[in-house]
Amino acid sequence: MKSAPSSVLENQHPELVDSFETFIQRELVPLASELPENGDLPPFDLRAYVRRRSAALGFYAGDHPVELGGSGMPFTAVVELHHAAGRSGCALAPYALAGSDGPSPLLRHGTPEQIERYLMPLIKGEATRCLALTEPQAGSDAFRLSSVAKRDSDGWVINGRKTFVSNAGHADMALLVTATDPGDGSETGPTAFVVAMDHPGLRIGQRYEGMSGEAMFEILLEQVRVGPEAVIGGEAGVGAAMAMAMDSLSRGRLHVAAQCNGIAEHALRLGVEYARERRAFGERISSYQHVQEHLVSSRAEVECSKLLTLACARLLDEGIDAPDNAALAKLTASETATRVVDRSLQVHGATGWTRGHPLEFLYRYIRMMTIVEGTSEVQKVIVAQAMGL
Ligand SMILES: Cc1cc2nc3c(=O)[nH]c(=O)nc-3n(C[C@H](O)[C@H](O)[C@H](O)COP(=O)(O)OP(=O)(O)OC[C@H]3O[C@@H](n4cnc5c(N)ncnc54)[C@H](O)[C@@H]3O)c2cc1C
Structure with a gap:
């Protein structure tokens, strides 16, 4: 409009x-x-x-x-x-x-060889990957990792277990983030590795069926031996996974926010079109204020959310990357889209609830958006910290 x-x-x-x-x-x-x-x-x-x-x-x-x-x-x-x-x-x-x-x-932090071998095929859509970060005891608290890479002569041996990894069943490579044991008793942060999915010792365990038909996977790491070329960023990347990840969070969160805003707009349009056609008690349901409330509140929230996401994207293009901005945008967009889809389904009554109806699918699909790329509560923690709370 x-x-x-x-x-x-x-x-x-x-x-x-x-x-x-x-x-x-x-x-x-x-x-x-x-x-x-x-x-x-x-x-x-x-x-x-x-x-x-x-x-x-x-x-x-x-x-x-x-x-x-x-x-x-x-x-x-x-x-x-x-x-x-x-x-x-x-x-x-x-x-x-x-x-x-x-x-x-x-992978943008990768060595020139890693960029050519792994990142470029991903950019061209020729390859696909997964990110294996989450563990049974490390979800929101993502870097409290039990999986560990131990230095062994000039390479590494990785052991551990990852959960809820999307796309693992089809990926060509996994980006693995593990705790680091440099072997000399020193303490260091987690390290990110890039490993082919068919690498010996790496195998898929349990399959988790998601609400919207998307499966997630457990990845088991048993004596996975890799050379130094598997460390993202080479020797400088040892212990540096957290810093590398922080650098990229805003863009991923704004992708999710933008998609959520688009879905919310689509769901709202479906709700408005249906309300204008459907009749009850001799009137179009769009004339009832309770129905209008669902749709007008949704419009107000979608407009606010879009403005926030677009403003944060523009700031990123101007070189201003404030993690609390992206957290605010992702929090607002995912929560808004979840409410808007729910309200539009309500406006459709039983029609929206039936299998095959777009709102029935969106209702299941949108539910992951307040969990992926950091839960809503974690976005609030980020914003609270930025506010000095
Ligand atoms: C569809 C989908 C795809 C995913 N894909 C991947 C993937 O490809 N790779 C991967 O590694 N992981 C993936 N995950 C896992 C995802 O990253 C985690 O689910 C997410 O980080 C939350 O962790 P958790 O599920 O262990 O919840 P927990 O961390 O156990 O949290 C449980 C609840 O406690 C709240 N909570 C936790 N800490 C705090 C706090 N400090 N303050 C307030 N509230 C808090 C949370 O917000 C949540 O409501 C995926 C998850 C989903 C749903």
Whole structure:
């Protein structure tokens, strides 16, 4: 909507967003219409096709430098694309943009060899990866790690167990974050490794079925022997995983925020359209103030959330990366989208609750957004610390 307050910050890259939306409508919507209506996520081979096609068109991982295979877009453009993917309502659109299975900012800290061997194929959509950070006793408290890499002659031996790892079943490589035992008794922080999924000693254990059809996996690490070239960043990367991760948190959180805002906008549109058509007690339900309350409150919250996300993205492009900004945006967008989807489903009554209805799927899909990339409570902890509380 051109008169919406968020339009002041939105539409900074109109041609790019237009061509992305055309790609979704012309190529992805027809493919998505052939998916089974069981409400689950699309099969992996189709997602891989979408990823590669989008990379060939220059959308996937667009903010990476051209010399590495990206398109050199500003971050505000990437945020607008994530928003457009969510807003499209197309089940395949999110896979057209790099997410937690795509090029990881951790690898930007890699050695030139690691960048060429691992990061560039990820940027081009030719490879996919997973991040194995969470452990049974280390979720929000992510760096209290029990998995450990012990220095052994010139390499490392890794042992431990990781849980809730997305995409592990299809990934080409894992980014593993473990505690570090340098072997000389000194204390040091965690270290990040890049390891092929078929590396001896690394194997997938339990499979956890998620609410929206997405599986997560346990990864078991038993005497995984790697050379020094597996440490992200080389020798300088030993003990440096936390600093490397901090450097990349804002962008990941703003991707999630933008997608949530787009989904919220889509859900709100479905709610408004249905309310205008559906009749009860002889009137259109849109004339009832209780129904209006659901939709007007949603509109107010979506506008606020969009403005916050877009403003944070613009600050990042201006070189200002305040982690509490991204935490505020991710907290607001994920909580808003969860409420908006819930309200729009309520406006649809039983129709919205039935399998195959877009709101029934979104209701299950959106629920992860207040947990991934740091829970809502963890975002509040970050903001509280920034406020000196
Ligand atoms: C869909 C999905 C995909 C995921 N993908 C991956 C992946 O690819 N790789 C990976 O490594 N992990 C992944 N995870 C795991 C995810 O990172 C963790 O679930 C998340 O960090 C929270 O950890 P936890 O589940 O152990 O909850 P806990 O940390 O045990 O938290 C439980 C509750 O306590 C609250 N809490 C904890 N600490 C505090 C505090 N200090 N103050 C206030 N409240 C607090 C939390 O907010 C939460 O409500 C994924 C999770 C989901 C749901």
